Amino acid sequence: MTDESSPSDETARTPPAVAVVDAQSPGNVGTIARAMKNFGFEDLLLVDPPKIDPDGEAYGFAGHAREDVLPDATELSFDDLVDSYHTIGCTAVTNEDDNSHVRFPYTTPADLAGRLPTVAGPTALVFGRERVGLTNDELAQIDEICSIPANAEYPVLNLGQAATITLYELRRLALGDDTQLPDLERVRAPEQTLDRLYDQWAALLEEINHPDEKRAKTMRMVRRVFGRADPTEREANTLLGLLRRATERPEEK
Amino acid sequence: MTDESSPSDETARTPPAVAVVDAQSPGNVGTIARAMKNFGFEDLLLVDPPKIDPDGEAYGFAGHAREDVLPDATELSFDDLVDSYHTIGCTAVTNEDDNSHVRFPYTTPADLAGRLPTVAGPTALVFGRERVGLTNDELAQIDEICSIPANAEYPVLNLGQAATITLYELRRLALGDDTQLPDLERVRAPEQTLDRLYDQWAALLEEINHPDEKRAKTMRMVRRVFGRADPTEREANTLLGLLRRATERPEEK
Numbered sequence: 213m214t215d216e217s218s219p220s221d222e223t224a225r226t227p228p229a230v231a232v233v234d235a236q237s238p239g240n241v242g243t244i245a246r247a248m249k250n251f252g253f254e255d256l257l258l259v260d261p262p263k264i265d266p267d268g269e270a271y272g273f274a275g276h277a278r279e280d281v282l283p284d285a286t287e288l289s290f291d292d293l294v295d296s297y298h299t300i301g302c303t304a305v306t307n308e309d310d311n312s313h314v315r316f317p318y319t320t321p322a323d324l325a326g327r328l329p330t331v332a333g334p335t336a337l338v339f340g341r342e343r344v345g346l347t348n349d350e351l352a353q354i355d356e357i358c359s360i361p362a363n364a365e366y367p368v369l370n371l372g373q374a375a376t377i378t379l380y381e382l383r384r385l386a387l388g389d390d391t392q393l394p395d396l397e398r399v400r401a402p403e404q405t406l407d408r409l410y411d412q413w414a415a416l417l418e419e420i421n422h423p424d425e426k427r428a429k430t431m432r433m434v435r436r437v438f439g440r441a442d443p444t445e446r447e448a449n450t451l452l453g454l455l456r457r458a459t460e461r462p463e464e465k
Numbered sequence: 466m467t468d469e470s471s472p473s474d475e476t477a478r479t480p481p482a483v484a485v486v487d488a489q490s491p492g493n494v495g496t497i498a499r500a501m502k503n504f505g506f507e508d509l510l511l512v513d514p515p516k517i518d519p520d521g522e523a524y525g526f527a528g529h530a531r532e533d534v535l536p537d538a539t540e541l542s543f544d545d546l547v548d549s550y551h552t553i554g555c556t557a558v559t560n561e562d563d564n565s566h567v568r569f570p571y572t573t574p575a576d577l578a579g580r581l582p583t584v585a586g587p588t589a590l591v592f593g594r595e596r597v598g599l600t601n602d603e604l605a606q607i608d609e610i611c612s613i614p615a616n617a618e619y620p621v622l623n624l625g626q627a628a629t630i631t632l633y634e635l636r637r638l639a640l641g642d643d644t645q646l647p648d649l650e651r652v653r654a655p656e657q658t659l660d661r662l663y664d665q666w667a668a669l670l671e672e673i674n675h676p677d678e679k680r681a682k683t684m685r686m687v688r689r690v691f692g693r694a695d696p697t698e699r700e701a702n703t704l705l706g707l708l709r710r711a712t713e714r715p716e717e718k
Contacts, residue, residue, distance in 0.1 A: 361640075391615055447563060
């Protein structure tokens with residue numbers, strides 16, 4: 213019998229689970245489920261969840277996650293969570309330095325996005341309750357701390373918003389480079405097309421008797437404007453057609 | 466009379482405004498106001514807003530933004546919006562290619578974060594109504610298109626969540642590098658401290674009679690583990706103390 217995928221390959225392909233601890237508002241659970249679905253995460257873990265009514269706010273906020281992420285959520289205890297996963301606790305408030313290890317050192321979601329893809333093994337992103345977040349006792353049992361950089365005067369994000377940003381930053385763990393956006397690699401028009409566009413600009417400058425001594429400078433400006441805009445081939449060809457007609461237009465009546 | 470700050474300097478320092486077009490839910494307006502406050506944005510523009518009741522959902526979701534961003538919001542028409550600002554319309558659905566210019570080319574919030582800091586001038590990030598977002602007619606009047614990369618199977622984010630991610634990505638326009646997070650530049654312990662830690666590991670290996678032929682390999686592993694973890698000076702010194710006591714402990718009774 214051939215073992216086509218080894219267990220470690222399997223683990224490597226599993227994006228992190230998302231754990232929500234003691235949320236008070238079903239709406240926030242729904243918002244988090246929706247963000248999970250938007251960024252390709254599937255495994256929702258709930259510790260001491262509020263009552264989740266299929267006709268209530270959680271399902272109302274979940275969007276299409278009402279079809280899978282939310283009904284498939286797993287309820288478990290905080291102890292089971294920290295025993296079964298490498299846990300990353302999200303908090304707005306960190307310690308200032310290493311006088312306390314409870315909330316320090318921390319990483320940012322962008323740091324995690326750089327590091328986690330190289331690590332296989334079950335991982336859970338842990339979000340705490342509204343208002344007070346994860347407690348120091350909970351954070352002490354968690355493997356590492358993650359904090360979203362925000363306004364020093366008001367860094368405390370709403371629970372659903374914090375989870376949304378974290379999942380957005382970590383989307384490549386779940387989606388790879390496969391998003392709804394078309395590939396942008398070949399957007400810029402070919403150089404030959406752009407050169408024809410610039411030649412047509414030069415012809416227009418001549419046709420409108422733009423002063424000789426200014427032409428080189430004006431052409432540099434034209435290049436700079438279109439150089440920054442990275443026109444597509446269609447845009448460049450459309451502009452080229454317009455300029456050609458402007459250059460070659462019949463004598464005014 | 467001395468003009469201490471030129472108008473263009475002033476403009477350069479102004480982060481983008483945030484415009485919400487025809488939102489149906491006051492709660493979403495509150496959520497966006499909160500994200501603005503979390504990431505340092507101040508100027509909220511409302512086109513055809515829902516009724517915003519100081520005792521209602523908008524203020525309920527706004528957190529500390531209830532003190533300034535939300536009550537200071539400006540109501541204006543869509544025409545005034547596009548006349549007064551360079552507008553960046555946010556949409557989940559883009560065109561696939563340049564057969565239509567309505568939703569193509571687009572940039573991502575991360576692209577904007579790279580480009581906008583070099584441009585002065587009034588700019589507004591424009592978010593559309595729930596469910597259908599900005600219409601094609603609206604997008605046709607807008608200067609550029611921004612789209613958040615998401616799950617191809619379900620790229621449509623909730624309005625508040627889309628704005629939260631966009632403002633998070635653009636936070637440096639409003640906050641610079643000034644966030645609640647302490648400076649991480651000097652977190653890693655000095656090399657001398659780490660060298661003492663490794664020396665103490667070596668002494669422990671000797672004390673516990675770790676086989677001679679394995680010591681070099683084990684020491685490389687120890688270096689790799691601590692090398693990746695970037696211990697702080699306090700962590701390194703605490704570990705050093707523990708290892709020293711493990712090495713020098715009195716003979717067991």
